Amino acid sequence: MAQEVRGVIAPGKDEPVRIETIVVPDPGPGEAVVAVQACGVCHTDLHYKQGGISDDYPFLLGHEAAGVVESVGAGVTDVAPGDFVILNWRAVCGKCRACLRGRPWYCFDTHNAEQKMTLASTGQELSPALGIGAFAEKTLVAAGQCTKVDPAVAPQVAGLLGCGVMAGIGAAINTGNVGRGDTVAVIGCGGVGDAAIAGSHLAGAAKVIAVDIDDRKLETARSMGATHTVNSRETDPVEAIRELTGGFGADVVIEAVGRPETYRQAFYARDLAGTVVLVGVPTPEMKLELPLLDVFGRGGSLKSSWYGDCLPSRDFPMLIDLHLQGRLELDKFVTETIRLDEVEAAFDRMHAGDVLRSVVVL
Ligand code: APR
Numbered sequence: 490m491a492q493e494v495r496g497v498i499a500p501g502k503d504e505p506v507r508i509e510t511i512v513v514p515d516p517g518p519g520e521a522v523v524a525v526q527a528c529g530v531c532h533t534d535l536h537y538k539q540g541g542i543s544d545d546y547p548f549l550l551g552h553e554a555a556g557v558v559e560s561v562g563a564g565v566t567d568v569a570p571g572d573f574v575i576l577n578w579r580a581v582c583g584k585c586r587a588c589l590r591g592r593p594w595y596c597f598d599t600h601n602a603e604q605k606m607t608l609a610s611t612g613q614e615l616s617p618a619l620g621i622g623a624f625a626e627k628t629l630v631a632a633g634q635c636t637k638v639d640p641a642v643a644p645q646v647a648g649l650l651g652c653g654v655m656a657g658i659g660a661a662i663n664t665g666n667v668g669r670g671d672t673v674a675v676i677g678c679g680g681v682g683d684a685a686i687a688g689s690h691l692a693g694a695a696k697v698i699a700v701d702i703d704d705r706k707l708e709t710a711r712s713m714g715a716t717h718t719v720n721s722r723e724t725d726p727v728e729a730i731r732e733l734t735g736g737f738g739a740d741v742v743i744e745a746v747g748r749p750e751t752y753r754q755a756f757y758a759r760d761l762a763g764t765v766v767l768v769g770v771p772t773p774e775m776k777l778e779l780p781l782l783d784v785f786g787r788g789g790s791l792k793s794s795w796y797g798d799c800l801p802s803r804d805f806p807m808l809i810d811l812h813l814q815g816r817l818e819l820d821k822f823v824t825e826t827i828r829l830d831e832v833e834a835a836f837d838r839m840h841a842g843d844v845l846r847s848v849v850v851l
């Protein structure tokens with residue numbers, strides 16, 4: 490039996506979000522219905538509302554979520570009702586070239602639930618943000634979007650791994666391959682950059698240099714494991730990073746802003762054999778100009794990180810276990826917990842840079 494639940498809808502371009510009754514169908518083959526327990530408010534939800542991602546209104550927002558599987562459809566064996574899970578953006582196929590080469594984050598054939606959730610009032614189909622739509626009491630996803638983790642973790646903490654925090658930690662430990670004794674610089678210390686700092690700290694980096702234009706952000710970065718901070722409004726960050734690394738530059742520089750000028754800083758602040766990881770998301774009109782000779786003359790590698798190049802089934806349970814052991818303080822990313830009807834206000838606070846994460850708790 491389809492069920493009616495409350496969910497947060499972005500009805501049209503730049504219109505305020507509102508709570509509506511949505512219809513969640515029973516799970517079909519390969520699908521699961523999840524009772525959402527917590528869902529973080531992310532920039533991407535705001536971009537959906539503003540029309541920056543697609544015109545496919547109405548959107549059912551929310552995508553950084555954890556909850557309990559309520560029911561599963563035919564053929565689902567990896568998760569069962571009662572399992573505590575973190576949701577991810579898409580189920581991977583497990584069969585394509587990317588999957589077979591062990592890089593499922595590049596999977597050519599990812600999917601979400603096939604059935605649609607709808608608006609109870611009009612019957613209109615909803616587009617779930619990033620194939621999840623978890624600012625709702627229940628949501629329908631592909632079963633492969635659910636990853637079981639230890640239920641001892643608080644849901645508002647677990648949900649963070651569904652997006653920004655995983656992107657940042659993964660940029661450091663998966664893409665950047667940060668290892669013990671490495672020097673790391675992170676440019677941009679919002680939620681993603683702070684997670685890259687926490688990931689670098691976890692990986693045993695000797696120095697973690699945080700760069701931002703806002704002193705408040707640098708203070709938080711320190712609490713996440715940064716050993717040094719640089720305000721790049723006051724100090725040339727390239728010079729400062731070189732000075733702090735014996736003149737060499739950092740082994741790994743993580744760009745977590747997504748702008749050409751900060752990417753350029755990252756490019757020049759790395760060691761000759763260092764790695765630059767771009768995890769900040771640029772906009773389509775942005776261009777980068779670099780002397781090709783500088784690209785040639787410096788070795789190392791230039792990488793981008795997609796969703797932290799994560800493998801949910803490997804990384805989510807591991808990071809939750811590390812958190813439960815007290816080795817990864819994920820709870821520091823939760824600035825506040827809010828109700829479903831406070832999402833619009835949370836967007837304003839996020840826009841003002843006042844919060845790392847507001848998390849809706851249901
Ligand atoms: N130099 C250094 N830091 C900067 C600069 C700059 N020129 N411009 C902005 N910042 C800092 C901000 O002060 C803020 O602390 O970058 C940080 C960006 O953080 P958030 O806006 O909170 O964004 P976040 O959620 O961390 O995401 C960062 O990754 O996933 C992408 O779309 C996301 O592009 C965004 C990036």
Ligand code: ZN
Nearest residue numbers: 531533652653
């Ligand atoms: Zn997100």
Ligand code: ZN
Nearest residue numbers: 582585588596
């Ligand atoms: Zn695949």
